[in-house]
Amino acid sequence: MPRTLTSRRSSRRLAADAGLLAVAAAFALPLAWVILSSLDPKADLQVKVPDGVTWDNFDAVLTSDITFTPLLNSLILCGGGTLLTVVCAALAAYPLSRFRSRLNRPFLLTILFATSLPITAIMVPVYALFVQVNLIDTTQGTIFFFAASQLPFAIWLMKNFMDGVPKELEEAAWTDGASSFQSLIRIVLPLMGPGVAVVTVFSFVMMWGNFFVPFMLLLTPDQMPASVSINEFFGNRGMVVYGQLAAFSVVYSTPVLVLYLLIARRLGGGFALGGAVKG
Amino acid sequence: MRGKVASPPQPRGSARRSLTRALPVAPAVVLLALFLAGPIVYCAYIAFTDLQLTGQAHSSFVGFENFRAAFKDEAFLNAVWLTLVFTLVSSLIGQNTLGLALAALMQRSSKPIRTLVGGIVITAWVLPEVVAGFLLYAFFRREGTLNAILDWLHLPSQNWLFTLPILAVSFANVWRGTAFSMLVYSAALNEIPKEITEAAEVDGAGGWRRMWHITLPMIRRSIGTNLMLNTLQTLSVFGLIWVMTRGGPGNKSQTLPLFMYEQAFQKSMIGYGTAVALLLLVVGSLFSVVYMRLLRTEV
Numbered sequence: 069m070p071r072t073l074t075s076r077r078s079s080r081r082l083a084a085d086a087g088l089l090a091v092a093a094a095f096a097l098p099l100a101w102v103i104l105s106s107l108d109p110k111a112d113l114q115v116k117v118p119d120g121v122t123w124d125n126f127d128a129v130l131t132s133d134i135t136f137t138p139l140l141n142s143l144i145l146c147g148g149g150t151l152l153t154v155v156c157a158a159l160a161a162y163p164l165s166r167f168r169s170r171l172n173r174p175f176l177l178t179i180l181f182a183t184s185l186p187i188t189a190i191m192v193p194v195y196a197l198f199v200q201v202n203l204i205d206t207t208q209g210t211i212f213f214f215a216a217s218q219l220p221f222a223i224w225l226m227k228n229f230m231d232g233v234p235k236e237l238e239e240a241a242w243t244d245g246a247s248s249f250q251s252l253i254r255i256v257l258p259l260m261g262p263g264v265a266v267v268t269v270f271s272f273v274m275m276w277g278n279f280f281v282p283f284m285l286l287l288t289p290d291q292m293p294a295s296v297s298i299n300e301f302f303g304n305r306g307m308v309v310y311g312q313l314a315a316f317s318v319v320y321s322t323p324v325l326v327l328y329l330l331i332a333r334r335l336g337g338g339f340a341l342g343g344a345v346k347g
Numbered sequence: 348m349r350g351k352v353a354s355p356p357q358p359r360g361s362a363r364r365s366l367t368r369a370l371p372v373a374p375a376v377v378l379l380a381l382f383l384a385g386p387i388v389y390c391a392y393i394a395f396t397d398l399q400l401t402g403q404a405h406s407s408f409v410g411f412e413n414f415r416a417a418f419k420d421e422a423f424l425n426a427v428w429l430t431l432v433f434t435l436v437s438s439l440i441g442q443n444t445l446g447l448a449l450a451a452l453m454q455r456s457s458k459p460i461r462t463l464v465g466g467i468v469i470t471a472w473v474l475p476e477v478v479a480g481f482l483l484y485a486f487f488r489r490e491g492t493l494n495a496i497l498d499w500l501h502l503p504s505q506n507w508l509f510t511l512p513i514l515a516v517s518f519a520n521v522w523r524g525t526a527f528s529m530l531v532y533s534a535a536l537n538e539i540p541k542e543i544t545e546a547a548e549v550d551g552a553g554g555w556r557r558m559w560h561i562t563l564p565m566i567r568r569s570i571g572t573n574l575m576l577n578t579l580q581t582l583s584v585f586g587l588i589w590v591m592t593r594g595g596p597g598n599k600s601q602t603l604p605l606f607m608y609e610q611a612f613q614k615s616m617i618g619y620g621t622a623v624a625l626l627l628l629v630v631g632s633l634f635s636v637v638y639m640r641l642l643r644t645e646v
Contacts, residue, residue: 189627
């Protein structure tokens with residue numbers, strides 16, 4: 069008797085599950101290392117189940133020098149950068165989405181072009197420029213650059229979300245005498261709340277993880293965000309204490325993982341990043 | 348009538364109107380001009396000078412000297428070669444194929460497995476760059492997990508970061524970047540109407556043939572944009588390699604961004620480093636233009 073379509077499908081499902089689990093195991097190993105080592109009193113470079121669980125590694129790194137100051141610096145840099153990005157992107161997206169103009173298309177094309185430029189490449193000239201205008205080693209300079217590098221993508225994404233808000237609702241407000249600015253603040257942005265959240269979280273996550281920008285533009289150790297200060301574990305402290313490094317990595321990564329989880333449904337389902345991918 | 352109501356409050360005169368309408372774009376334009384366009388223009392300028400960090404106050408214009416020097420410099424050619432290997436192995440082959448395979452398997456797997464696997468792969472993507480670099484440094488080290496597994500399987504182990512550093516960082520980039528391709532391809536595969544693949548299945552087309560003759564042609568636009576974005580992303584990877592190998596041993600994993608950094612800062616030759624940066628930027632721009640053409644119909 070020939071195998072039916074259904075039985076073929078269920079055996080195929082098993083095969084697919086097995087294949088996925090194998091890949092997932094390979095992907096999970098490095099992640100397992102960081103979690104297990106952070107709890108292991110005798111952590112080294114291998115994945116292994118610790119003999120006993122300890123919070124000592126966390127206790128050791130949760131000091132103002134090692135963890136709190138760098139995290140606060142990260143928060144100021146990325147919070148400032150994100151705020152600037154989102155405000156500028158929302159303002160810029162509004163006329164692009166609402167009014168027809170001959171300049172819209174060239175502007176959007178330029179923005180799209182800029183979203184895919186390798187920002188890494190311009191860090192050397194940015195450094196040279198920042199030295200000349202005295203913005204080197206300043207938090208505000210780094211915030212401005214963070215915002216500028218994230219803006220093209222943020223405008224693009226914001227405009228796509230804004231296009232989804234029907235114009236009819238604003239027309240009513242306009243008839244009642246509201247200005248465009250009022251209708252943006254009172255009507256459009258609240259209606260595209262989830263979209264604004266996606267742009268905000270995405271910008272923040274990108275900046276939080278970014279290493280090269282603060283590595284180049286900040287020099288004073290006190291100003292370093294966590295992405296750069298983590299390097300200290302290798303360099304100046306002599307022997308690397310892997311357990312503490314793992315504990316720090318966990319603390320530093322948790323905020324972005326949580327934030328990502330909050331917007332994952334919107335990113336995953338309709339795939340909002342499709343703003344860049346699908347046009 | 349409706350058309351008349353449907354316009355925002357506007358000052359008289361169309362020139363003034365378009366000016367008011369363009370006003371909200373101004374902050375973004377100022378930021379982009381000062382901090383993005385400015386550095387790019389400056390980059391194009393200092394690439395043609397002999398600007399250095401040490402000592403001298405001014406620099407002079409040297410024309411194409413930096414570029415001529417680069418193409419005679421073995422370290423530069425080495426970096427170009429390594430960048431090609433890194434991009435080819437990790438982005439074009441690794442992230443792209445593995446991402447597609449994962450997305451295709453997810454289409455037919457059970458829901459809990461799909462959620463679990465997606466969660467793990469995406470976590471690797473969301474982790475900060477330096478943390479990711481560090482986890483893979485631990486994985487590939489001589490005392491690390493990979494060798495422990497190889498020992499357990501009675502396979503020869505070696506010091507990966509020393510013997511095959513460019514492959515180690517390429518795998519690291521696959522680990523970190525595959526989630527993006529997976530998400531793009533999952534979205535693309537979900538948009539293929541079920542009837543088409545089912546019809547082919549009833550007609551007796553096997554999995555591979557369906558993939559090759561039906562699925563791939565239908566998602567070719569997604570393949571194009573994904574390849575483009577992966578490549579651009581991979582071209583500018585710095586932190587991951589920096590944490591894992593610092594470009595070494597010697598310069599065996601020194602891709603262009605690391606070479607650029609070394610020339611500009613460790614050797615203080617800003618002009619030369621910037622010339623390399625400009626080349627990277629030009630290559631990136633070419634990819635970017637192709638990418639825009641792929642999206643052309645949509646703007």
